[in-house]
Amino acid sequence: MSPSRDLANHLDRLFERATASAWRRTGVAIFRVVVGCLLLLRWAPALPGAGYLASLGRIAFAHGGGGWFHAVAIRVCASSVGVAGLSGLIALGGLCLAINMRPRLAAFVVWVALLIVLRGFPDLATPGDHFIVGVLPYLILVGPSGRPVEGRFWVWLHNVAVVGLVAQSAILVFLGAFARAHALSWHNGTALYLIAQHHQSPASLPVQDLTRNSVIATVLTYSVLLGGMWYPIFSALGWRARGVAVGAFCAVQLLLCFLPPLTHLSLLIIGSSSTLLSDSHYDLIRRAAVGLRRHLPGAALPRRASD
Amino acid sequence: MLGYLMLAMAYVAPVNPVKLRFHPLLAATVGTYFSQNWSLFAPTPISVNNSLLAKCLDTADGSASPSASGWKDLTTPMAKAFQQNRFSAYDRVARPAGNSLRQFMSGGPELTTWYDSCRKGVDSACQVFERGITVARRPVAQTLATIGSAFCNARSDAGDMRSVALRMRVETTPAWADRGSATRNHHDIDLGTYAIDRTVVPMTFLTP
Numbered sequence: 352m353s354p355s356r357d358l359a360n361h362l363d364r365l366f367e368r369a370t371a372s373a374w375r376r377t378g379v380a381i382f383r384v385v386v387g388c389l390l391l392l393r394w395a396p397a398l399p400g401a402g403y404l405a406s407l408g409r410i411a412f413a414h415g416g417g418g419w420f421h422a423v424a425i426r427v428c429a430s431s432v433g434v435a436g437l438s439g440l441i442a443l444g445g446l447c448l449a450i451n452m453r454p455r456l457a458a459f460v461v462w463v464a465l466l467i468v469l470r471g472f473p474d475l476a477t478p479g480d481h482f483i484v485g486v487l488p489y490l491i492l493v494g495p496s497g498r499p500v501e502g503r504f505w506v507w508l509h510n511v512a513v514v515g516l517v518a519q520s521a522i523l524v525f526l527g528a529f530a531r532a533h534a535l536s537w538h539n540g541t542a543l544y545l546i547a548q549h550h551q552s553p554a555s556l557p558v559q560d561l562t563r564n565s566v567i568a569t570v571l572t573y574s575v576l577l578g579g580m581w582y583p584i585f586s587a588l589g590w591r592a593r594g595v596a597v598g599a600f601c602a603v604q605l606l607l608c609f610l611p612p613l614t615h616l617s618l619l620i621i622g623s624s625s626t627l628l629s630d631s632h633y634d635l636i637r638r639a640a641v642g643l644r645r646h647l648p649g650a651a652l653p654r655r656a657s658d
Numbered sequence: 659m660l661g662y663l664m665l666a667m668a669y670v671a672p673v674n675p676v677k678l679r680f681h682p683l684l685a686a687t688v689g690t691y692f693s694q695n696w697s698l699f700a701p702t703p704i705s706v707n708n709s710l711l712a713k714c715l716d717t718a719d720g721s722a723s724p725s726a727s728g729w730k731d732l733t734t735p736m737a738k739a740f741q742q743n744r745f746s747a748y749d750r751v752a753r754p755a756g757n758s759l760r761q762f763m764s765g766g767p768e769l770t771t772w773y774d775s776c777r778k779g780v781d782s783a784c785q786v787f788e789r790g791i792t793v794a795r796r797p798v799a800q801t802l803a804t805i806g807s808a809f810c811n812a813r814s815d816a817g818d819m820r821s822v823a824l825r826m827r828v829e830t831t832p833a834w835a836d837r838g839s840a841t842r843n844h845h846d847i848d849l850g851t852y853a854i855d856r857t858v859v860p861m862t863f864l865t866p
Binding site: 392393394395396397400402403404405406407409410431474475477485488511515518519522523526529530536539541542544545546548549563611614 | 659662663666667670671672703704705707740741744745746747749750751753754757758797800801804805808831832834837838857858859860861
């Protein structure tokens, strides 16, 4: 068989696989809920401050900038109605994403609104918003949860978006870790101690005390660094190893959630990690959860009584 | 999609020859329509806490030198409130002040990587940084003055106040060796005195 024919057969098989069934539906659904909840909870409370924030947005407007999109964005962010409208739209879009109501349209609206904020008033956006704006184009394309994705084209589109979502998340997480890799505090294992001392972190947090412990601070710092650098490799691991690696990575991120400067970013990274697992992983988790419930003392008794 | 992925990767990557070569293209594409900043806690976590302090004055030009007392910390109460409720907007509302203070020192997140590379001796990065810092500092003072005006306009005696003095408090984190110590060192940097802008919405919302 000639190499060109071999390649054509390979591409045929790949296309067949990409159009046969929608991939990673549970992981995508989890990620969408996480993104939606964070958008809702982090933008709705900003509504009362719209007037004050627009006063600051007006400064960007006064200094102007290049390009029609920039001009539109700074004009919107310079008015109270504009800032309130953007905050409201993002919060509403977040709600729709969280409850799976017209999720593609909601993702599109939130994406455009966030792009306007990032362009017109970048100081208003948190690091989590930067992450979200990078992955939203893929959430516009993936199929909604709760009903099957029908039609070969829509299945293919969903799967292409899933691949893009995983790749984009991997780029962001990897490059974040890559940038840290040469810094002294990440090398000497004290980076998380420094982050825990940020004035957003209350002194009474148990995790802040943990970061003062030599062994825990070092292990945790290295875990974050190495986890980020290995993140793109997770997708290439086998079924079992991938489950273990993603589980361990998420456990470390869950611990970081207790540090206020990292809470939202860690939740988002946990959400994006959920797309690394296949639907069969979630089937296993579901079966394990059901099995565990059967073994719980309270849950088993009524069943026996009815038998 | 592949093109977008490659452009995004180049945009968020550290300064390298490819990024330098394609900087105009990256700024015009990802920088304009898909702006992303992935520099938080990278490479080095912030080891100082910056706070914005304000004091309303009844003189127009700030000629009466502000005394040591009477300064109000505008940002730390927001941070404390955010500790109490992680899913609130306190950090978002306080973010312009915090970013402006950082921007005053480093030129902002878009210039940070150029600043770091410049310090390491990359001449071309220095040129990009020098061009950027001049432009970046221009609106910073105006932003800080607006925040100060919002604070003074919310006071009950707002009508008597004519200018606002601003300070940045820099609190350094105890070094690892001193991690058991409860005391934190700080120093203040005067940012100047500015006329109060009466059109700014008073800072009465979300007051912790």
